[in-house]
Amino acid sequence: MQHLPAQPSRDSRRPHSAAQKQRNDNGGGEEVPGMSVQDDSQLSNGDDNEDEDERMERDAENIRNIESRLDRLAGAVESLAASLKNNDAMPEDRRVTPTRPVTKKRRKPRHKSTxxxxxxxxxxxxxxxxxxxxxxxxxxxxxxxxxxxxxxxxxxxxxxxxxxxxxxxxxxxxxxxxxxxxxxxxxxxxxxxxxxxxxxxxxxxxxxxxxxxxxxxxxxxxxxxxxxxxxxxx
Structure with a gap:
């Protein structure tokens, strides 16, 4: 009786299927030899891209806030300069002058002559x-x-x-x-x-x-x- 050569088993023809099954059974933990890690690297790159976008957005917001404060400060300076200019143009009796504390001069005692x-x-x-x-x-x-x-x-x-x-x-x-x-x-x-x-x-x-x-x-x-x-x- 002639013997036929042994056929490889179905599992041996798909070596990665068992490894994949074992990884699924382990809950996606430690990598099993022979398993591809291409999917994990793609997910990691996506998270890095999202973090970079958030940092750029925060930097842009900070720049906009600084520019807004500088605009308000420039407006206040211009307003003060215009006020001082108007004060100089006013008549002297209507100019705004800083108040000073009034010091009362003490009168010297008047001594009668002999x-x-x-x-x-x-x-x-x-x-x-x-x-x-x-x-x-x-x-x-x-x-x-x-x-x-x-x-x-x-x-x-x-x-x-x-x-x-x-x-x-x-x-x-x-x-x-x-x-x-x-x-x-x-x-x-x-x-x-x-x-x-x-x-x-x-x-x-x-x-x-x-x-x-x-x-x-x-x-x-x-x-x-x-x-x-x-x-x-x-």
Whole structure:
């Protein structure tokens, strides 16, 4: 009986089929010898291409954002330049100027000269003498008011050196006190033999002294000074 040559099995004619089957059974894990890896390399190249596209897109977006910020900054600079140009073209009284803190200058104390201090001391002493010698050194309000009503039409003075008095109800320069200042200045300059040029200075010192006496009289009325007669000699 003649023997026929052995035929290769179906599986041996398809060597890759078993390897492929084993890979599928292993869940696509470790490569089995004889298996093609062409499909895996194609998938990897596709992922790399997608990552590159995303990076390019992000870079393009960042560039667009930078360009937008530069455009806004350039617009702000142009607006500021136009504002400054308009400010220079405005009249000087309408220009916008930066505010500066206002510093108040301190006034230096004004020191009276020695001659002024001596004159004030003499006026105070002479006035105290006239008030002490007068029977009524402080005029009452009704009498002062009557004199004020007639001062513009009458040429009479409010008092004389013999009945000298001052007004503590009205102001230091009331009508009564202005008339009393003339009486006082004439008597003072005659007593001290002074030149007529200082007449106004003597009147000013007199009104200053009357103001001080008026303040002391107000303190007396509040009970701060017990004896009103002390006002004449302060």
């Amino acid at each position: 001659s002024e201090n001596k004159l004030a001391a003499k006026v105070r002493k002479h006035l105290n003498g006239l008030l002490n010698d007068s029977p009524e050194p402080f005029v009452d309000e009704p009498t002062s008011q009557r004199f004020t009503d007639r001062a513009q039409t009458s040429g009479r003075r409010s008092c004389s050196v013999y009945d000298f008095s001052i007004d503590l109800i009205g102001g230091p320069r009331s009508a009564w006190n202005k008339s009393a200042a003339e009486v006082f200045a004439e008597a003072f300059m005659e007593h001290h033999e002074l030149e007529p040029e200082i007449l106004e200075s003597v009147k000013a010192k007199f009104h200053t002294r009357v103001k001080s006496i008026k303040q002391m009289d107000a303190a007396h009325r509040k009970g701060e000074i017990g004896d009103r007669r002390k006002i004449r000699n302060t």
